[in-house]
Amino acid sequence: MPLLFPAARGGYIEGEKWRRDHWAPAIRASGIEHRRVYDLRHTFASFAIAAGMSPFYLARIMGTSVAQIDATYGHLLPDSKDYLRGLLDAYDDRAAPERKRSAADLPSLSVA
Numbered sequence: 001m002p003l004l005f006p007a008a009r010g011g012y013i014e015g016e017k018w019r020r021d022h023w024a025p026a027i028r029a030s031g032i033e034h035r036r037v038y039d040l041r042h043t044f045a046s047f048a049i050a051a052g053m054s055p056f057y058l059a060r061i062m063g064t065s066v067a068q069i070d071a072t073y074g075h076l077l078p079d080s081k082d083y084l085r086g087l088l089d090a091y092d093d094r095a096a097p098e099r100k101r102s103a104a105d106l107p108s109l110s111v112a
Helices: 013-030 039-050 055-060 066-074 080-095
Strands: none
Touching: 039 055, 039 066, 055 066
16 A cells, blocks of 8 residues: 655655654744644544544544543543433434424333
8 A cells, every 4th residue: 555645755754854844844834833743633632522523433533542532531522411412312303303202192101
């Protein structure tokens, strides 16, 4: 499989030279505060959580565990009860609006 981003003369990009010759000048030219390339991983994870991506899927695509995602980004995760309720309500609204009934329409359960 060919490299996705090969060096100008082929082969692998040397990280230190690339950061010095390309990354740092691009950051300076953009006018933003310097940051490491690795910081993009955290930016991606934070944006993915804000967009509603599940920690399970995020862990899979980032190559880590759900426990590590929770330990690192848990403070960004929405309240689990409200989040779950919202997901289930949205599913119910999409899947079967005709099935929605009020609690009064449901048969009562009797315990013998």
